[in-house]
Amino acid sequence: MDFTFTEDQLLFRDSVKDFLQGEVTAETVRNLWDTESGRSDALWQQMVELGLTAMLVPEAYGGLGMNELDFVLLAVESGRVALPEPLVETAMVATPLLASLAQKDPRCASLLEKIATGEARVAVQHSVNALVADAHIADWLLLPQGDQIHLLARDQVSLIAQDSVDPSRKLFDVEWQGSDETCLARGAEGVALLAATLNRGALGAAAQLVGLAEAMVQISVQYTTDRQQFGKAIGTNQALKHHMADCAVKSEFAKAPLYRAAYTLATRPEHADFAVSHAKVVAGEAALLAAKNSIQSHGAMGYTWECDLHIWMKRAWALDKFWGHAGFHKNRLHHWLLKPTAKIGADKTFGEQG
Amino acid sequence: MDLNYTPEQLAFRQEVRQWLAEHVPAEPLKSFDTAEGFEQHRQWEKTLAEGNWGMVTWPKEYGGRGCNLIEWLIFEEEYYRAKAPLRVNQNGIFLLGPTLMEYGTDEQKQRFITKMASGEEMWAQGWSEPGAGSDMAAIRSKAIRDGDEYVINGQKVWSTRAVFADWVFCIFRTDPESERHHGLSFIFVPLDAPGVTVRPIPQLDGLPGFAEIFFDDVRVPVQNRLGDEGQGWHIAMATAGFERGLMLRSPARFQQTAKRLVELYRDHQNDILDLSIEDAVVKSFLDAEAYALSTYQTASRLIKGGKIGAEASLNKIFWSELDQKMHETAMGILGARAELLPHSAAAGDVGNWLDGFLFAQSGPIYAGTNEIQRNIIAERLLGMPRK
Ligand SMILES: Cc1cc2nc3c(=O)[nH]c(=O)nc-3n(C[C@H](O)[C@H](O)[C@H](O)COP(=O)(O)OP(=O)(O)OC[C@H]3O[C@@H](n4cnc5c(N)ncnc54)[C@H](O)[C@@H]3O)c2cc1C
Numbered sequence: 001m002d003f004t005f006t007e008d009q010l011l012f013r014d015s016v017k018d019f020l021q022g023e024v025t026a027e028t029v030r031n032l033w034d035t036e037s038g039r040s041d042a043l044w045q046q047m048v049e050l051g052l053t054a055m056l057v058p059e060a061y062g063g064l065g066m067n068e069l070d071f072v073l074l075a076v077e078s079g080r081v082a083l084p085e086p087l088v089e090t091a092m093v094a095t096p097l098l099a100s101l102a103q104k105d106p107r108c109a110s111l112l113e114k115i116a117t118g119e120a121r122v123a124v125q126h127s128v129n130a131l132v133a134d135a136h137i138a139d140w141l142l143l144p145q146g147d148q149i150h151l152l153a154r155d156q157v158s159l160i161a162q163d164s165v166d167p168s169r170k171l172f173d174v175e176w177q178g179s180d181e182t183c184l185a186r187g188a189e190g191v192a193l194l195a196a197t198l199n200r201g202a203l204g205a206a207a208q209l210v211g212l213a214e215a216m217v218q219i220s221v222q223y224t225t226d227r228q229q230f231g232k233a234i235g236t237n238q239a240l241k242h243h244m245a246d247c248a249v250k251s252e253f254a255k256a257p258l259y260r261a262a263y264t265l266a267t268r269p270e271h272a273d274f275a276v277s278h279a280k281v282v283a284g285e286a287a288l289l290a291a292k293n294s295i296q297s298h299g300a301m302g303y304t305w306e307c308d309l310h311i312w313m314k315r316a317w318a319l320d321k322f323w324g325h326a327g328f329h330k331n332r333l334h335h336w337l338l339k340p341t342a343k344i345g346a347d348k349t350f351g352e353q354g
Numbered sequence: 355m356d357l358n359y360t361p362e363q364l365a366f367r368q369e370v371r372q373w374l375a376e377h378v379p380a381e382p383l384k385s386f387d388t389a390e391g392f393e394q395h396r397q398w399e400k401t402l403a404e405g406n407w408g409m410v411t412w413p414k415e416y417g418g419r420g421c422n423l424i425e426w427l428i429f430e431e432e433y434y435r436a437k438a439p440l441r442v443n444q445n446g447i448f449l450l451g452p453t454l455m456e457y458g459t460d461e462q463k464q465r466f467i468t469k470m471a472s473g474e475e476m477w478a479q480g481w482s483e484p485g486a487g488s489d490m491a492a493i494r495s496k497a498i499r500d501g502d503e504y505v506i507n508g509q510k511v512w513s514t515r516a517v518f519a520d521w522v523f524c525i526f527r528t529d530p531e532s533e534r535h536h537g538l539s540f541i542f543v544p545l546d547a548p549g550v551t552v553r554p555i556p557q558l559d560g561l562p563g564f565a566e567i568f569f570d571d572v573r574v575p576v577q578n579r580l581g582d583e584g585q586g587w588h589i590a591m592a593t594a595g596f597e598r599g600l601m602l603r604s605p606a607r608f609q610q611t612a613k614r615l616v617e618l619y620r621d622h623q624n625d626i627l628d629l630s631i632e633d634a635v636v637k638s639f640l641d642a643e644a645y646a647l648s649t650y651q652t653a654s655r656l657i658k659g660g661k662i663g664a665e666a667s668l669n670k671i672f673w674s675e676l677d678q679k680m681h682e683t684a685m686g687i688l689g690a691r692a693e694l695l696p697h698s699a700a701a702g703d704v705g706n707w708l709d710g711f712l713f714a715q716s717g718p719i720y721a722g723t724n725e726i727q728r729n730i731i732a733e734r735l736l737g738m739p740r741k
Contacts, residue, residue: 001363001424002356003647003654069355221736233739238725241732245671248731252668256647257640263357278640334636340620344639346431346609347367349646350357 001350003259005073013073017080019050024081026308032084033167039137044085048118052087056095061102061112068092068200072207072262079211079319082311084168086123086134088204090115094122094142097149097197101184107151108184111140128198128324131171135159142197143176147190150178166314196269199276201323203261206276206283210258212316213251213283213290217244219309220294223301234297243293250286257282260350274336277329284326287316359428366421367428373405374436386442387561392476392518395442399473408471409447412455416463417471423600423653427646430604445514446470446477448601450523453593457540457581466542478516478545480524480567481590483509488726490525491534491587495569497526497541499576499583504528504541506549506572514720516565517554519545525586538586542578543569558712594722595666600653602721603673605646611680611710612642615687618707622687634683641676645669664734667727674717674724681711 005013023043032038047053055071057063075088095115102109114120123138135141136159143150143157157176164171185193221244224235234240261279264272291313295302302309320326336342343351359367383398384391402408403417411426412418421429441447447470454467469475486492495508506526516522522543529537545552549572554562581589619626619635626632648669652662684707685692696705718724732738 001359001650001654002657003651004658005355217736221738225737225739232741235738236741238729241738242725242728244736244738245728245731248736249668249671252665253641253644253648253672256651257644259355259651260357260647263355267357278643282640282644330633330636333640334632337616337636337639338620338623338632342616344613344616345435346606346613346646347428347435349609349643349650350359 003256005259009070009073012070013077016050016052016074017077019046020077020081020083024083026311029082029084029168029311037137038168038170039085039134044121045118047085047087053091053095053118054116056091056099057112057116058099058102061099061109062116063095063112067266068096068203069259069262069266072203072258075204075207076211076258079208079315080215082168082212082215082315086121086137088208089124089133089201090121092204093197093200094124096200097124097142097193098122100193100196105184111151114139124197124201125174126194126198126201126323128201128328129322131162132174133172133322134170135172135174136161136170141174141176142184143174143178144190144194145178147188147194148178148186149184149190149193150176150182151184152176152178152182156182164314164318166318168311168315169318192270195273196265198323199265199269199272202276202280202329203258203265205319205323206254206258206261206279209283209287209316209319210251210254212312212319213247213254213286216287216290216294216309216312216316217247217251219312220244220297224297227299240297243297247286247290247293250282250289254279254282254286273332277324277332280324280329281326281333284320288320291316363425363428366425367432370407370429370432371436373407374432374438377401377405378436378438382437383439385561386440386515387517387557387559387563389518392442392515395439396473396476398439399441399443403472408473409451412451412467412471416467422657424650424657427604427606427650427653430606431609434606434610442515443470443473443476444602445479445519445523446475446521449479449593450477452601453540453589454580456592457585457589461577462580475521476515476519478513478519478522478565478567480510480513480516480522480543482512484511488723490590491538493525493527493538495524495526496530497528497539497574498530499528500573502576503573504576504579506541506543506569506574508569510567510569512555512564512720513567514564516545516552516567517562521545522567523580525590528583528586532584535587537584538590539583540580540586540589541574542580543572543574547572547574549573558715559709595662600649600656600662600666600669603669605642605649605673608642608673608676608680609646611677612639614706615639615680615684618684618687618703625689626687628686631683631686634679634686638676638680638683641672641679645673645676648672664730667722667730667735670721671718671724671727671731674714674721677710677714677717681707681714685711 054063055066059065071092078088098108098112120139122140123132123135124142125132141152157174160173162171224240225233227234258279261275264275301307383394386392386395408417410419410421410429413420497504497506524541525538526541528539549570551568553566555564557563615638688704691704694701694704733740
């Protein structure tokens, strides 16, 4: 029993954190809002060079053969800077799905190689989400239909853009026609792969939500230290201190569930539903509270487009509902926990729940 | 990261489970806030000590087993699972014990830890005073040096289990000219020393769970001082860290309550009208689990040489508010019967929940109020401005 990350995992997290903090500032994010695609190829290439897109690609296809546990801290950092690029979706959600199919399907194998080298990006649709994120810059799309999973190139589908409250989010309705040729998996295999995809998507969103929550608190602490009223920093007022402390408590107790979810997905994916839903629910709560208490701590300034806070708030509001909103995940938890046969107890915390 | 128990840890769990199955009293003990119940609990401490189960993390020489913190968590899980008696000496073993190991002289460790572990000597904590609650640095009770002794005068209050305990560990002002957190020292006083008067204070349940202690020219040898003169505040903060952080409230306690709550919910599923209760039950279970996960993380970090600091305040808020929430939810499930005292004929299974509900109200107050913890988090962890 050892509930810590390795030195290597922490060191890599630190270097990715430094990179992201340096390259992805509020200004970067705002500049991207004014571009056609909202995305930066240059930034993507830098992430490719750091090996980020290759992390979960198996070694056989030119990747690093790592898992969700290796990636989860990087997803937290992506959230901390409100990264607009679909790094988490490509590297941690789409890639393992392709990897599951690569042995029997050469298209998936070659796509994995291209993801590792930065030549291809992949978007994923799932019935739990209304829309597909970043379909416009994806070279390929993974599209479910019932128990089937199809792979189509972007020029085989038509996209209808839908605007999100978060100007960084690029969402699309995808219209497409599958065929036997485009079908990668079906039946029980398709269902299982889609279930695993959902869990990775929810883990990725949960991780980003934790990063977003911590970032908002940091921004608000700075603001309340600088801003003066009644001749002193507003942050000296206990009401604001307690707003921030409440956020810190929520974030802190979202982290261990998040790490357990990553571990469970990496080691026992078929038993990960409970851990993942737990993580998604509490990470969403932490981020929503951080958004609410942060805007309150900023006063009217927080209600403006000019103040950077909304970059993080809006991402939090969006990701809380992405890959399963609280209702979806709570239903899974309730269903499992309240059935009379559920075996519960402190000795089963690390057992096969869900 | 490896979230599997080792074969040794699994074997350890079995060993604990078996020993507890053989030794936990079949009949629940009387409340340790009664004279009879206190002695029953003292007896239980002796039983634990005889099996070397009193404090598994302590070195073997002090009656422990030299277990690491993960093994301690396993022990606690089994302990609550077996519904073993609450630890009457928790102020001693969970708070003073670790502090003694860190700051005590060899003689003090020999003298005090062994008897604490064996259940022979029960400890109370004497920090709060009528004028020094949240503001502990306002302590006024004095211990003035006179040769090889201190002469103590003053008053402590809210001292848990001091009514029946043998010793109290206190913070006194040893430098009468000093102010605030300077000039304080950490001193042990036997509760039967001449000049000590203990006045029981009934708690919400009517039992004298804590006491006021009056000191009237009480003399103790300087060897009863822990650490240096004037180091009292510093040592007290370390003890408070144990109190809020890890030892005092192990996650197993809350997981056991959460499990009982889920079972209570299942039993009453068809007569619950309040729709929010189901969500509160599930949320309670998840929060108890989150607290356990977080504690396993902290334990793993500490084993590798990490330290626990101001984040202890995060824990204290989380477990105390969780405990309140769980008991509120149970009362909601029990509905109209929730108010009945356990001995009422119509009470059924409400008794435990009601007791727990009452005690849960004190969680956000003792061990430093949750408002004070929020101040600590904001200022020390997040760096918000003090003035
Ligand atoms: C069950 C129980 C057992 C206890 N056992 C012991 C024991 O064994 N030994 C011991 O020494 N003490 C013990 N205590 C005392 C405990 O440590 C104190 O109650 C606690 O420190 C608060 O002090 P107080 O009761 O004087 O409340 P006060 O300090 O008067 O506080 C009253 C209210 O004001 C708030 N408040 C005070 N100052 C501030 C501030 N700066 N900012 C915001 N809010 C503030 C508090 O949060 C609280 O809500 C026990 C208490 C309880 C309830």
